[in-house]
Amino acid sequence: MDYHSPASFAEASALAANATGITRFLAGGTDVLVQLRSELVTPDTLIDIKKIDGVRDINSNADGSWTLGVAATGADMSEHLELGRDWPGVVEAMDLIGSTQVQGRATLTGNLCNGSPAADSVPAMVAAGVTVTVTGPDGDREVAVEDIPTGPGRTSLAKGELISAVHIPARGDNGGDAYLRFIPRTEMDIAVVGVGVSLRLDGDTVTEARVSLGAVAPTVLLVEDCAKAIIGSALDDVSLDALAAAASAACNPIDDKRGTIEFRTEVAGVLAKRAAKIAYARAKGEEA
């Protein structure tokens, strides 16, 4: 295995473009090292992007949006109070991944590029409308988070491409987000179901919503029917039931060691309701 620690994304991209065999980028390494150790994936080329300037930065932009470096860790995010005030759902979703120790290393970008349908941060990012900059041999392009994963362990990134920045939109007024997942324990598990909700209110009425489901299909889903179920409502019981039904209907899960089809389908609806209520309360400025 070759190990490189380039000083720029252009250099990293060139290294990957010219590499043969299996290439992996190393950010927090919490997935790459597990795969390496278990000999699931032994890369021929490993490109550590943490020596690139600014990759740990979390910056707020003039328009209220946020730009995160690709090696900013979950712990960095959790300790950033302003980011947490704007996007508590995104920060909490990231924070749910693994242990305190894993939080010291794990990154949003790594969680996204690992391509797991159960990645906790991804439904939260999709709900929040997060985009990423992809740097490749032909320069940079902006891509919505939901367009990165294409299936379990697979992404739309081409050879030589890597994510070089994460962009979280401005929260704006009267907005709130939340992410909930189901795990059998209280910590240290992979999501059996995950639900991200971001919404905006006008008074008591939901005017914008994005609802995203994890671990219930080969990729994280952005479910328009869920959004439709609550837009225009004050999140009354009828709309919440419609939300749950839409979430369950969107599920296309598998039976595996972590959960059954029936369980995932049912619990997706339960969590969608609960997450929507939290996001709604946050949009109203209430504690949740």
Added chain:
Amino acid sequence: MALDDRKTQFTFVGTRPDRPDGLDKVTGRAKFGADVSAPGMLHGAILRSPHAHARIVKIDTSQAEAHKDVKAVVTRADFAEVPFKPGLEGEFWNVLENVMAGEKALYDGHAVAAVAATSALAARDALKLIEVEYEVLPHVTDVDKAMEPDAPVLREGAADYSVPEGMHPNVVRYHESGHGDVEAGFAEADLIIEDSFVTEATHQGYIEPHACLGMLGNDGKGELWCTTQGHWIAQKTCAALLGIETSQLRVTASEIGGGFGGKTTVFIEPVALALSRKANRPVKLVMTRSEVFRATGPTSSASMDIKIGMKKDGTISAAQGVFRLQGGAFPGAPGDMTAMCAFAPYNLTNVSQIGYDVMANRPKQAAYRAPGAPMGAFAVESVIDELCKKLGLDPIEVRLKNAAHEGTKASYGPTYERIGLVETLEAAKAHPHYSAPLKPGQGRGISCGFWFNHGGETSVSLALSEDGSAQLMVGTPDIGGSRASMALMAAEVLGIPYENIRVTVADTATLGYNDVSHGSRVTYASGLATIKAAKHAVEKLCERAAASWGIPADAVKWENGCAVPSGPNAGDFDPRPLADITAHMGQTGGPISGHFEATPEGAGVSFGTHIVDAEVDPETGKTAITRYTVIQDAGKAIHPTYVEGQYQGGAAQGIGWALNEEYIYGEDGRLQNSIFLDYRIPVASDLPMIDTVIVEVPNPGHPFGVRGVGETGIVPPLAAIANAVSHAAGVRMKQLPMSPPRILAALKDNG
């Protein structure tokens, strides 16, 4: 064993001093299995079968052997010929077959070859150079399916004499016991409940993977360092598997990072020695976590049928159980233990129990804390709970009504001596937990549990130093603070401070044979041996004092660490403290030591009663344990803090077993969850504080009244939690683990 001068008033016993090895263990200094190295050391790695059941057609090691970094490759041919015998008579053969596959790979993860190379990475890489040709065979992993007539046969001839004619060859041992007339008993019952229960295999889950460092020359002399619960059994087994003399192999036990029964046998140790013999260099072998799950002992999985009849007043009129245990690809599943323990808490007129030991394509089961007992208790105590519910009776009152006591003929045969079950039930009834209000969505469960406890072969040696300190050598590895309890017991007898006693876990060359640290035997048996060895030394101290005073030895007694005349008639002499006598021992007859070698047989059975509150989320089926109380008879708690620790640890493991831990096999017979991410043991945020009540009903078979406390604590939790969850959810849970998908499905089925 005759016990003289039983003690009831204590100076040291019952106090809570710091453990002697505390400093080493909080500074990272303590040496565990993987923490040593040797000059010229090689690193080993083991190639494992990816198939659940396959004939090994050919193993080609030539490419691996040709690699520059590889110094040895071994397969089954590099081990001794060990005779095959049925059942557990052939245990050396069984262990060898498990350590390195012969003609067939019998489970996913079964070792088929091993290499030693110049680095751990090189060893792992070299495994990829070994080519194994397999002929894949049909497999079976479920216990009930393994007993069906058309089930794949793992091995002909493995069944021992106990198995009735006509059973499938996978049934290898059979147990039947009981007394009275169960049919007559059922006829007297006002209510009979008959039900079936299933538990999945769980792993002991010790955090330290198996690790060893072996060195063996072609002169047949060897050294082995390993993490083990018993280094004498490792010595004996390794010697048999390698064809060397037992005494020529010196085994040293490392500090042990948890065992719970799983480190009572060998897995990698003979392999490291075989590699070392071939390479003529020391070889270190360390398992990965995945290897631990795939190839070391989980518990048995179980399928059980229970029938209990009860009268309206709560009297159990008859009880019957059939327990089918799957123990992997070898004989050993403790169906007999399950059967014998299941009804042991109760004073029954009519009881009948049958246990089966069944082979399947899974790793060889190993002991796990009261092996076999928790499953049976789950099934039996669930039915008793259901009977109480249907008859409107209080579950503790019913258990008190039927509780075994001194003089009860146990369900498994013998008559109980003094036991403490009733005391644990009375303590449970009086505990504030039992009467505390429950919140909506919560349920409360209770259960009793029983374990035999064990004595076992034991050797202890105690030597006094000139300055009056003592060194104590025991042969039972310290899994959970036993050095502290040994020092307390020695201090009690010698009358010198706890801190003046250094306890060492001796290697196999410096002490006589010691059975494994299992069966909750250490504080009982090594403790008894320590007391006897210390008394032996005290006799000599008294003799020296007597000689110096010119009076007979029997005119001297030992009091508060001093030799004193036994009475006014013996003479008027100043007390001679221990250090005063040892200061001159070189001139008065030589070194003073005490020792003990025997097999203590009065272990004293143990009972516990647990109370647990659980809360079930009706929308997701997720369970939270909100309160937990362990009440257990310790006989006499030598170091109460470590007794509490055993209770809490047993409860926590039981919570894991009840709720989320399980071996999950795919259709292909491969284990799907061989890492801690998916084998879900409880984490800190899953658990509440675990309250403990130490009941002390002295064991007549120990000078200080000790009963073992290590194992009983895992017997009640499965049932207690199942009862709590069943009350909270409003539906009887009959399968473990009670994972959220299972509970949610049960809630749906229940409407």
Added chain:
Amino acid sequence: MSKFHVSTTVNGDAVDYLCDPRETLLDCLRDKLNLTGAKEGCGTGDCGACSVTVDGRLVCSCLMLGVEADGKQIETVEGIAEGDVLHPLQKKFIEHAALQCGICTPGILVAAKSLLEKNPNPTEEEARYWLAGNLCRCTGYDKIIRAVMETAEELREAS
């Protein structure tokens, strides 16, 4: 592939080692620097027995490559005591019998110290969640949590 020369600081001492890029920081600490206090319980970041801090951040040393440690400040269990004076957590763990077998203890001490440095006044729930990545199979966590909470209280009173 040739090996990498890594210069790093462990418990305040400047150290160097050569490593294969596939070797983890844990491998390097244990096998190259003979610091065997950190344990490998899983190799997948699920048990926390290999916990160390890197530039003040709590991590699993099995989830970091040895080559990534170049230029970092690493603290392990061997560095918790100051000379012959044990850290209050170490004393409290012995006093409370917050260890049985002791294999998880080094990782738990490193993690608990990191908790108290970041949050001197944790709730029991915060302590339990902070330590959720440190598996203990012996104790049921009861005495560990009590030891951590009591140490936190004593440290607050002392400061």
